[in-house]
Amino acid sequence: MNSELFEAARRVREHAHAPYSHFPVGVALRTEAGSLHVGCNVENASFPEGWCAETSAIAAMIAAAMDDRGRAIAEICVVAMPIDGRLVTPCGGCRQRIAEFGRPDTLVHVAAPTGEGHSYRLAELLPAAFALEPKS
Numbered sequence: 001m002n003s004e005l006f007e008a009a010r011r012v013r014e015h016a017h018a019p020y021s022h023f024p025v026g027v028a029l030r031t032e033a034g035s036l037h038v039g040c041n042v043e044n045a046s047f048p049e050g051w052c053a054e055t056s057a058i059a060a061m062i063a064a065a066m067d068d069r070g071r072a073i074a075e076i077c078v079v080a081m082p083i084d085g086r087l088v089t090p091c092g093g094c095r096q097r098i099a100e101f102g103r104p105d106t107l108v109h110v111a112a113p114t115g116e117g118h119s120y121r122l123a124e125l126l127p128a129a130f131a132l133e134p135k136s
């Protein structure tokens, strides 16, 4: 995996607001335009109101996008502490959010803060994805 992407995700994880789960997550994504965006999880005392690091990074991408390539995810990297020795993969909702702006072959890298990692294609994580044609 691209080390710039991993380092950006590892660094932003330190900004996470995770006082309830104590499970900070950092995400960095690169768009087809080459821009890089980061995000971390932001929890809330009213638990369901918190959101994931992937969601934060996608929101940053959309806010900054100048064109379609700027809102197309080329690759995304998730950094979190492994759980029971297993690298953390995006939750179901975030897989669907990545699918909104990615393609079946979009690379989804998952890594521990130490750098140990694995790369998936989005279609492996979200087979038979739900999709609608955008209407003008």
Ligand code: THU
Pocket (backbone or CB within 6 Å): 018, 021, 023, 024, 025, 040, 041, 042, 043, 050, 051, 052, 053, 054, 078, 088, 089, 090, 091, 094
């Ligand atoms: N979380 C993420 O931000 N991304 C993931 O891929 C997995 C889970 C967050 C949500 C919550 O703040 C904490 O991790 C524990 O579930």
